[in-house]
Amino acid sequence: MYEKICEILLNYVEEPEGGLTPETKFVDDLAMTSLDIMTMIGDVEDEFDIEIETAKLREIYTISELVAYLSSLK
Amino acid sequence: MQEPTYYPLSSIQEGLAFLFRFYPDLHILNLALRMDFDCEIDEELLLKAIRETEKRITFLKIRLHMKDEQTMVQYAYEGEPDPTEIVDFSQSTEEEISKALFDWTYNAFPNSILEVPLYNFRLLHLPEGKRSLYFCIEHFIVDGYSVLFVFDFLDRVYAALENGEELPEPTPYPWKMVEDDLAFHDSEKYQTVLKKAEKDYATEPHFTSINGLGAPEFIEGKRYGKGLSLTQFDGSSLLRGIPADLVSRIIDGAKENNISPSNYYLLALRTYLGSVSGTDDVTVCLSVNRRFNQYEKSCGLDFATLQFVRSIIPLDCSFTEALLKLSDTQNDVLRHARARSVDVSVNARELYDVPAGCGYYTAQYSYLPLFDLSKKRLKYHPSYVSNGQSNQPFYLLVLPGDSEGNYCATYVFSKAYTPVENVERYHAFMIRFLEKGVQNPDLSLQELVADSI
Structure with a gap:
C-alpha cells in the first residue's frame, strides 16, 4: 500500500531530493496545496475503492499516517 | 507553411465551442490582466523575455480551426509571434488608460476566434516613466491559473536572461491532456465519479x-x-x-x-x-x-x-x-x-x-x-x-x-x-x-x- 500511495502521490508532486519516506509531510516537505491533497485522496479512494472520512484528513500530515489510516479501513 | 496537425477539443472546450456557435462575438471569455511594475525595468530585456516566453509556452501557440461546418479543432501555430506592441500613455490620464485597456479587452479576438492568435501582449509607457505589461488571452484555451503561470514564466525568463543563465524549458504540448480528458469521459470510471459528484448537488x-x-x-x-x-x-x-x-x-x-x-x-x-x-x-x-x-x-x-x-x-x-x-x-x-x-x-x-x-x-x-x-x-x-x-x-x-x-x-x-x-x-x-x-x-x-x- 505504501508503494501505491507514493506512486499516486508522484502524479501530483515532484519527487523531492532524497526521495519520499514514510515521514514525508504533505504540506511542509512537498508544498502540496489542499487541492493537490484532495485530488490525490480522490485518486486513492478510486484506487482502493474506499471512502475516506473527510474530518479524519485534518489529522493526517505524513505518508505513514495516511497509510496507517487506510490500513485501518480495510 | 506545412499544414498543421489538428487535434480535437477537450470536453470543456466542446461546450465553449457550442456557445460560440450562438454567440460568435462573445466577449466574456477575453481574460486580461495588467502587470504594473514596481521596479526598474530593462525594456529591451523585457521585450526579449516576452518573445522567449511566447516561443516556449506551447499553449500560447494554440489556434482554432473549423474542420467542417460543425467541427472545431485546435492546432499549434509554429510561425514567429508578432512583435510586442509598445503603447505610449505617458501623457494620458488613468481614466484614458483604463478605457483603452477596456476597449482592447472587449474587442480582443477577431474572426470569431478562428485562425488568429488567442493572446496578445502590449507594453505600456505610463506617466512618470512607469511601465506596465498588458496581457489578454482567450479563456477558450486557458483558465485564470494559466494567466498567472504566464507571468511567472516571464519572470523566470527575464531573470535567466539578466543573469546569463539557461532559459526555462519549453512547456510540453497539451495534446496528451486533451486525449486523456476525452478518454476519461468515455470510461466507466467517469460514471462512478459522476455518481459521487451528484450526491453533492x-x-x-x-x-x-x-x-x-x-x-x-x-x-x-x-x-x-x-x-x-x-x-x-x-x-x-x-x-x-x-x-x-x-x-x-x-x-x-x-x-x-x-x-x-x-x-x-x-x-x-x-x-x-x-x-x-x-x-x-x-x-x-x-x-x-x-x-x-x-x-x-x-x-x-x-x-x-x-x-x-x-x-x-x-x-x-x-x-x-x-x-x-x-x-x-x-x-x-x-x-x-x-x-x-x-x-x-x-x-x-x-x-x-x-x-x-x-x-x-x-x-x-x-x-x-x-x-x-x-x-x-x-x-x-x-x-x-x-x-x-x-x-x-x-x-x-x-x-x-x-x-x-x-x-x-x-x-x-x-x-x-x-x-x-x-x-x-x-x-x-x-x-x-x-x-x-x-x-x-x-x-x-x-x-x-x-x-x-
Whole structure:
C-alpha cells in the first residue's frame, strides 16, 4: 500500500531530493496545496475503492499516517 | 507553411465551442490582466523575455480551426509571434488608460476566434516613466491559473536572461491532456465519479443573494428558487485590497488548523450571504481544477470545473468550528471534482426532477494566490482588466496583490443585478469579519456578524 500511495502521490508532486519516506509531510516537505491533497485522496479512494472520512484528513500530515489510516479501513 | 496537425477539443472546450456557435462575438471569455511594475525595468530585456516566453509556452501557440461546418479543432501555430506592441500613455490620464485597456479587452479576438492568435501582449509607457505589461488571452484555451503561470514564466525568463543563465524549458504540448480528458469521459470510471459528484448537488431551494432579501430573485418575500443562468450580460469590476498583515495571519491560522487559507474567504462569503438572506443554508459556486497533476502543471494548463459547495452552518458556531466544518464540506466537493458541472446538473435533473436552468447560487468564488510574488525577480502588482461582461451576479476572485504580501479581492458582477454599493458593503464586511475572527477564533459567527455588518 505504501508503494501505491507514493506512486499516486508522484502524479501530483515532484519527487523531492532524497526521495519520499514514510515521514514525508504533505504540506511542509512537498508544498502540496489542499487541492493537490484532495485530488490525490480522490485518486486513492478510486484506487482502493474506499471512502475516506473527510474530518479524519485534518489529522493526517505524513505518508505513514495516511497509510496507517487506510490500513485501518480495510 | 506545412499544414498543421489538428487535434480535437477537450470536453470543456466542446461546450465553449457550442456557445460560440450562438454567440460568435462573445466577449466574456477575453481574460486580461495588467502587470504594473514596481521596479526598474530593462525594456529591451523585457521585450526579449516576452518573445522567449511566447516561443516556449506551447499553449500560447494554440489556434482554432473549423474542420467542417460543425467541427472545431485546435492546432499549434509554429510561425514567429508578432512583435510586442509598445503603447505610449505617458501623457494620458488613468481614466484614458483604463478605457483603452477596456476597449482592447472587449474587442480582443477577431474572426470569431478562428485562425488568429488567442493572446496578445502590449507594453505600456505610463506617466512618470512607469511601465506596465498588458496581457489578454482567450479563456477558450486557458483558465485564470494559466494567466498567472504566464507571468511567472516571464519572470523566470527575464531573470535567466539578466543573469546569463539557461532559459526555462519549453512547456510540453497539451495534446496528451486533451486525449486523456476525452478518454476519461468515455470510461466507466467517469460514471462512478459522476455518481459521487451528484450526491453533492443541491436539490432543495435555499436561495441566497449578496443583495439580501431586497434582491430581484426574492419575489414578495419568497425565494424565487431559480438562479441566473445567462451566458454574458453587462458587467463591471471592482478591485479592493486585502492587507498583507491579515493575509499572513490567515495563512498562519490555516496552517495551525491544517486547512486551506481559501476556507477563510469562503467562510466570510457564505456567512454574509446567509446573514443578509435569512438562512444558514448557503451554496457558493467554486471554480476548481480537476485532478491538477504534474503533467498539467508542466503544461501550465488546467481543466477547471464549476463545483457547488453547499454548507449549513448555524450562527452559534465559533469561527474555528465553522472553518473546520466548511473545510470538510469543501474537501468532499474537491475530491469529487472530476465530473463536469454540466453533466452533474443534467443527471441531477433526471435523478431528482430538478427544473432546467435551476441553480441555487448567485455567488462564485475563486482563490488564486498560487504564485508568491515576493519571490519574483520582477516586482509588480497584477490587476484584472474588465471585459465589460459578467455571467454571474457576483464573483469574488482572490488574487495575489503585490510583492509585499497584499492580496487583491477582484469583484466581477452584473451591473443590472448587483449595485456596486452592495459589493463595497460586502468587501468591508469581509475585512472586518476576518480581522475579528482571526483575532478571536472562539467568537461565534453571530457575534462576528453583529460586529461586522
